[in-house]
Amino acid sequence: xxxxxxxxxxxxxxxxxxxxxxxxxxxxxxxxxxxxxxxxxxxxxxxxxxxxxxxxxxxxxxxxxxxxxxxxxxxxxxxxxxxxxxxxxxxxxxxxxxxxxxxxxxxxxxxxxxxxxxxxxxxxxxxxxxxxxxxxxxxxxxxxxxxxxxxxxxxxxxxxxxxxxxxxxxxxxxxxxxxxxxxxxxxxxxxxxxxxxxxxxxxxxxxxxxxxxxxxxxxxxxxxxxxxxxxxxxxxxxxxxxxxxxxxxxxxx
Amino acid sequence: xxxxxxxxxxxxxxxxxxxxxxxxxxxxxxxxxxxxxxxxxxxxxxxxxxxxxxxxxxxxxxxxxxxxxxxxxxxxxxxxxxxxxxxxxxxxxxxxxxxxxxxxxxxxxxxxxxxxxxxxxxxxxxxxxxxxxxxxxxxxxxxxxxxxxxxxxxxxxxxxxxxxxxxxxxxxxxxxxxxxxxxxxxxxxxxxxxxxxxxxxxxxxxxxxxxxxxxxxxxxxxxxxxxxxxxxxxxxxxxxxxxxxxxxxxxxxxxxxxxxxxxxxxxxxxxxxxxxxxxxxxxxxxxxxxxxxxxxxxxxxxxxxxxxxxxxxxxxxxxxxxxxxxxxxxxxxxxxxxxxxxxxxxxxxxxxxxxxxxxxxxxxxxxxxxxxxxxxxxxxxxxxxxx
Numbered sequence: 001x002x003x004x005x006x007x008x009x010x011x012x013x014x015x016x017x018x019x020x021x022x023x024x025x026x027x028x029x030x031x032x033x034x035x036x037x038x039x040x041x042x043x044x045x046x047x048x049x050x051x052x053x054x055x056x057x058x059x060x061x062x063x064x065x066x067x068x069x070x071x072x073x074x075x076x077x078x079x080x081x082x083x084x085x086x087x088x089x090x091x092x093x094x095x096x097x098x099x100x101x102x103x104x105x106x107x108x109x110x111x112x113x114x115x116x117x118x119x120x121x122x123x124x125x126x127x128x129x130x131x132x133x134x135x136x137x138x139x140x141x142x143x144x145x146x147x148x149x150x151x152x153x154x155x156x157x158x159x160x161x162x163x164x165x166x167x168x169x170x171x172x173x174x175x176x177x178x179x180x181x182x183x184x185x186x187x188x189x190x191x192x193x194x195x196x197x198x199x200x201x202x203x204x205x206x207x208x209x210x211x212x213x214x215x216x217x218x219x220x221x222x223x224x225x226x227x228x229x230x231x232x233x234x235x236x237x238x239x240x241x242x243x244x245x246x247x248x249x250x251x252x253x
Numbered sequence: 254x255x256x257x258x259x260x261x262x263x264x265x266x267x268x269x270x271x272x273x274x275x276x277x278x279x280x281x282x283x284x285x286x287x288x289x290x291x292x293x294x295x296x297x298x299x300x301x302x303x304x305x306x307x308x309x310x311x312x313x314x315x316x317x318x319x320x321x322x323x324x325x326x327x328x329x330x331x332x333x334x335x336x337x338x339x340x341x342x343x344x345x346x347x348x349x350x351x352x353x354x355x356x357x358x359x360x361x362x363x364x365x366x367x368x369x370x371x372x373x374x375x376x377x378x379x380x381x382x383x384x385x386x387x388x389x390x391x392x393x394x395x396x397x398x399x400x401x402x403x404x405x406x407x408x409x410x411x412x413x414x415x416x417x418x419x420x421x422x423x424x425x426x427x428x429x430x431x432x433x434x435x436x437x438x439x440x441x442x443x444x445x446x447x448x449x450x451x452x453x454x455x456x457x458x459x460x461x462x463x464x465x466x467x468x469x470x471x472x473x474x475x476x477x478x479x480x481x482x483x484x485x486x487x488x489x490x491x492x493x494x495x496x497x498x499x500x501x502x503x504x505x506x507x508x509x510x511x512x513x514x515x516x517x518x519x520x521x522x523x524x525x526x527x528x529x530x531x532x533x534x535x536x537x538x539x540x541x542x543x544x545x546x547x548x549x550x551x552x553x554x555x556x557x558x559x560x561x562x563x564x565x566x567x568x569x570x571x572x573x574x575x576x577x578x579x580x581x582x583x584x585x586x587x588x589x590x591x592x593x594x595x596x597x598x599x600x601x602x603x604x605x606x607x608x609x610x611x612x613x614x615x616x617x618x619x620x621x622x623x624x625x626x627x628x629x630x631x632x633x634x635x636x637x638x639x640x
Contacts, residue, residue, distance in 0.1 A: 070544075090552075090553060091553070099550070103548050112269070113266060113268065113269040114265060118261075122549055126550050131258075174550075
C-alpha cells in the first residue's frame with residue numbers, strides 16, 4: 001500500500017497552477033441573460049504561455065478577467081495556486097490580485113497624471129516596504145522593459161509601444177505569479193507589437209512567470225507555447241477547429 | 254485616513270483638472286470667508302453679552318432710556334449708590350457718540366472723573382498703555398486716552414487732535430484692554446465732556462454709573478437695591494449687569510448678528526455642494542482609472558479613502574485661504590460694531606481659525622463620502638465594459 005501510494009505520488013503530474021472546473025459566467029443585460037462562459041474546464045501549468053483566441057463575444061476576455069480575479073464566476077470552481085478565488089471576499093480578492101496578478105491592458109491604462117516611474121510604483125504602494133526598496137524594484141522593472149531612460153516622462157509624452165512597456169513594468173514589478181494580457185498588442189503597429197511580444201516572451205521565460213494573453217492576432221499568438229480557441233463560451237478542440245476551417249474554405253467549381 | 258505615501262497621488266489628481274480645482278477652491282474660499290466673518294461677529298456678540306460667573310460690573314441707566322443722549326442722571330446719585338451694601342465702587346460716566354445708529358465706525362467719548370481713571374484704584378490700572386502716558390492725560394483737560402481699536406481704525410497718534418460730534422480732544426495715550434467697550438472709546442475728563450456737550454445735560458448730569466459689586470453673587474440684589482433707592486425720584490434708574498445691558502441696548506445688532514448665523518450655515522452648504530460637485534465630476538471622469546487601480550489590487554475602501562481625501566484637501570485648502578483672508582481683514586480692519594455708544598468687538602481669534610479649518614476639512618470629507626462610496630462599490634469588469 002505504502003509503495004503504491006508513493007509510486008502514485010511520484011507518477012502523478014504536479015497539479016496545474018490554474019484549474020477551471022465547469023467554470024460558468026452569466027450576467028444580465030436588460031431583460032437578456034448573457035452567458036459568455038459555459039462550463040469550461042481548463043488546466044494551466046505554472047510557467048505556461050497560453051494564448052486565447054476566438055471571435056468577439058466568444059468569452060476569452062471574460063475567462064481572462066476571471067483568472068485575473070477582476071470578475072467573479074457565476075458557477076464552477078476556479079482554483080489558482082491552491083486557492084479557490086471565487087470564495088474570497090472583495091477585500092481578500094483585491095489583496096490576492098496585488099500579490100499574484102499582473103495585468104497588461106490593450107490601451108495601456110496608465111494613470112495620466114503620474115510619470116512612468118510613478119505608474120510602475122503604484123502597485124508597490126500596497127505593499128509594506130521602504131521607499132528605497134520601492135525605488136529599487138521600480139528601477140529594475142523599468143530596466144527590464146528597456147524604458148529606464150523615460151522614467152520621468154508622462155504617458156502623453158510616450159509612444160504607444162513605450163506606454164505598453166511601462167504597463168508591462170507595472171505588471172511585473174510586484175513579481176506576480178501570473179501575468180495576463182488583454183490584447184496587449186491590439187493598439188500597436190506591427191513592429192511595436194513584435195517588440196512587445198518578444199519582451200513578454202523573454203520576461204515569461206527569464207522570470208518563470210505564467211503568461212496568458214487574449215489576442216486576435218495569429219502572429220502574436222504564435223509566440224505562445226499553446227493556443228486555445230473559444231467559441232460561444234466553450235473551448236474548441238483543435239481537430240474541430242481544423243474541420244470547421246476546411247468546411248468554410250470555398251470549393252473549386 | 255490614508256498613508257502619507259498616497260498623498261502625492263491625491264495631490265496630482267487635483268492638479269490634473271487645474272481649472273476645475275482652482276474654481277472649486279475659490280468658491281470654497283469665498284464661502285469660508287463669509288462663514289468666518291459671520292463667526293467672528295457671533296463670537297463678538299457672545300463675548301460681549303453672555304454673562305460670566307465672575308462678572309461684578311453693573312450699569313445704572315436712566316429707566317426706559319436706551320440712548321446715551323436720552324439717559325440723563327444727576328451726578329450726585331453716585332454718593333447714594335456707594336452707600337448701598339455690596340457696592341465696591343461707583344463711577345459716573347458721561348457718554349457722547351457721533352452716531353447713535355448701528356455702525357462699524359462710531360467715535361464714543363466717555364467722560365470719567367480724573368481720580369476714577371488715573372487714581373491708585375483707577376480704571377487705567379487694568380489697561381496696558383501702548384503709547385503716550387496717563388500723566389499727560391491728567392495734565393490736560395481736553396486730552397483723551399484712546400482705545401487701541403479706535404486709534405487703529407482712525408489712525409490716531411499720540412499728540413494728535415481730532416474732532417468728533419463737535420468735540421475736539423488731543424490724544425494723550427493709546428490703551429489696550431480685554432474689554433471691547435474700552436478698546437473702542439476715547440476716555441476724557443468728565444467735566445470737560447459735560448461742558449463740551451452742553452445740550453446733553455451740562456455739568457452735574459451723567460449718562461450712567463458704572464458700579465462694581467464686591468461679590469458676583471450679589472449682582473442681582475445690588476441692582477434691585479439701586480433701582481429701589483431711586484424709584485420715586487424724578488429720574489428713576491434701571492440697573493443691570495453690564496453684559497445684559499449691552500445685549501439689551503444693542504438688541505438690534507444682536508438680532509442681526511444672530512440672523513447671520515443662517516448665512517453662515519448657508520455658506521457651509523455652498524461649500525458642501527461645491528466640493529461634492531467637483532468630486533462627482535472628477536470621479537465620473539475616472540471610472541476606468543479606478544477600475545485599473547482595483548485591478549492592481551487597490552481595495553474598494555482605499556479608493557474611497559483616496560476620493561474622500563481629495564474632498565478633504567479641497568475643503569482644507571479653500572478653508573485655509575478663506576479663513577486666513579477673513580481673519581486678516583478682521584484683524585487689520587479693526588472693526589467694532591457700535592450702537593448707542595456700546596461696542597461689540599469683532600476680533601480674530603485662534604479658536605475661530607481652528608474651527609474654520611476643522612469645519613472646512615470636515616465638510617470636504619462629507620462631500621466626498623457618497624461619490625467615494627459609489628466608486629468603491631463598482632464592479633471592475635463592468636467598468637471596463639461600460640467605458
